[in-house]
Amino acid sequence: MTDTVQFIADALETLGPKVVVTEPREIEPWVTDWRGRVHGASPAILAPASTNEVVSIVKLAAKHGVPLVPQGGNTGMAAGATPPADGSAVLLSLRRMRQVRSISADNRLAVAEAGVILADLHARAHDLGMRFPLTLGSRGSCTIGGLTSTNAGGTQVLKFGTMRALVAGVEAVLPDGNVHSGLGGLKKDNRGYNLDQLLIGAEGTLGIVTAVALRLVPAVADRAVAWAGVDSPARALDLLRFLEARTTAVEGFELVPEDSLQLVLKHIPDTRAPLAGSHCWHVLIEATTADGSHDIAAEIERLLAAALQQGLIGDAVIAANEAQAEAFWKIRDTISEAERVDGQTLAHDISVPVADMPRFLTDAAAEVERAFPGVIASGFGHLGDGNIHFHVRAASHAASDWYDREGAAITRMVDDLVTAAGGSISAEHGIGQLKRAELERLAPPGRIHALRAIKHALDPLGIMNPGKLVP
């Protein structure tokens, strides 16, 4: 602990009280993870405003051997930005690095500092008739640095990919204090190992991401949002294939089970079912066009009519206006919230190959419900990416310690089923602290060895977010 005290004293002297915050009340909101499950402690928050200040901090941390825990909006799902409880590490918040250093419609590129909030970048791009196409529920708080370090996904991955596909380059302070500058905006560059790609999704364990070059696409000229009722996840995937064969406009395709819809209608105010009849499964479809040359709603309506005729769907409706479109999205976006209100829920962010997801979903839900009588298992989300949020809800009569008593065993079973299906136990949320043990249990030893070797090679002192990602 002495080293930490000395480190903070040195940082205060070098960088001043604007950068080094030691007031407990100002620290307290940031040491617990977003879901409130993991409680950490930190003797200070360092809030640098420039890459140079980050360099100073990293050099001091290396000198004193004090670990840094980088943090953006603290909206992560795997407690990757939560410090350990013993106070041995120091939070490094990128929140003051909020400059959009450049943004150009001509180059279709924005360079945003790590602390830029996603919604702010959306607005900046929109002002130029452009768009940064990644979006997710926490867009009002999450930051570009965190999105990059977790290789975030969201609802438009189907068309635009995850952060990995949208990042053109990364600037980061490496553990030795060197700055990796990948912001040059080169479309082609084969000068050795791609450090940008290594830093994307590294959860701050290999360096501190300070700025990111991001690809922009033309703004949406028109969008259509539709809701369709289908018999099964397999039919939902058939519908996606049907649409993809006929249009390139589909960019969101979200699966919603009937019971999730019912939970939303029950617990979330101002929601109503998009369709009159009852359907076992639903899909929310978003289609967009960047040129105004054709009527996207008419195109989607025509395609859904054809799908109805072919028996792919039971019914469908196109949002008549923006308010209705937002109402459809609200259902999708409040499923987790409705579940939380309803009772105890265990969430799993998993993926399998896209074509295998319908069967996996049905089979895995049945197996889990059989093994843990009373629970309800179902999945919702990004069917077109093979990525489902597989949630297991406690029986209504479950004891309040259900989560603590049964959670680990259920998660182990889900993770075993996913692994047996060739899938991933973390599709988009990352490993953080929460999935580290499961990663170690289930990943091939050769992979664990490679991850550890890379981590140790670049961060031999272990000062970069230790205890995260690498088992």
Next chain:
Amino acid sequence: MTDTVQFIADALETLGPKVVVTEPREIEPWVTDWRGRVHGASPAILAPASTNEVVSIVKLAAKHGVPLVPQGGNTGMAAGATPPADGSAVLLSLRRMRQVRSISADNRLAVAEAGVILADLHARAHDLGMRFPLTLGSRGSCTIGGLTSTNAGGTQVLKFGTMRALVAGVEAVLPDGNVHSGLGGLKKDNRGYNLDQLLIGAEGTLGIVTAVALRLVPAVADRAVAWAGVDSPARALDLLRFLEARTTAVEGFELVPEDSLQLVLKHIPDTRAPLAGSHCWHVLIEATTADGSHDIAAEIERLLAAALQQGLIGDAVIAANEAQAEAFWKIRDTISEAERVDGQTLAHDISVPVADMPRFLTDAAAEVERAFPGVIASGFGHLGDGNIHFHVRAASHAASDWYDREGAAITRMVDDLVTAAGGSISAEHGIGQLKRAELERLAPPGRIHALRAIKHALDPLGIMNPGKLVP
């Protein structure tokens, strides 16, 4: 050398004479690089037919401390697959691993072994109404493993990206004999550092790529190939921006200077100028559509007519048929060959930010011509990617040792200009042996340190293509 002898004896015993080739006549064609500049030696060629055989070889190589030099079609431009001249390393040819393990139009994915030749994959995809969109001049010899290990580019990067964007996953034998299996076809997977991306472009220095999952796109339904005359590279880029604002169909956009065209007409049989008049610069445009719903040639013709009216171009012609389209491409594809016939040429595969390329090209050519009187400097190629093949040709009266005498100094000047412009001294050809010294001279020390740390972490024995890529 004793270790090498013992290694080969062990390999022969374990894997048999089909895998272990020691006949000098069979080795000889493979120990010189494609451009004939670097001559190596190897006591054997190992030609495994399966990933398991590669594992056996890697384990034996580790046991005996014998370096392996992986090789595909031996068409690399940086001598990355050429063994050292002292015979201390052994060639590992992936040529017998030629299975397309799976290919699916539904999943838009092919899994090809490292030795599959690009043209063969093109044909297999075409049979299914699909397409693997990366292509380049050596498509009849180059292999999927080599393309992956060099992050190859080519002429359709503008629309589809380099290999890095087209590889969905990599299977590789790591230096410790573990197999990294990234072929699962998961669209989303956040389980730690992305080893696939690390192996892409690693030139065999971190492991042996044995198979690759590749993204397919729908086959071309129709294409239009056009040739336009422009005043300057800046005007060429204006034309590209003009087209891109109006259509998503452009997938190739190649810049050709007038003097390159003249060299082709002079030295390559059966070529003729596409346009009647004379123009300082030319662009070859390829536009495609995957659905047959509209007339792509008519669309491009209309757009070029508008560009002509706006003064962006001096003249243009659309290929009237496939034969003419191929004739246009032949001009582009034979520039290097025509230069070689004409005299001594020094090639540089460089990139700068796209918007900066027109000015860089003009300024750098002038500076080089001023510094080395008599030479002719010009660039051709992938303007839309900011990647130009910047070639410096000897004066017609130059001595036969011009290349050896002046080459290094000219290359240093070009590389300095590129670096000052924030560009890359290797846009798509890689580092191999030929650019290692320049990489060390020009890369930030922090980057060199990171490359070395990663290399040493994953290959502590140095058995994976030593002397390549990492300075």
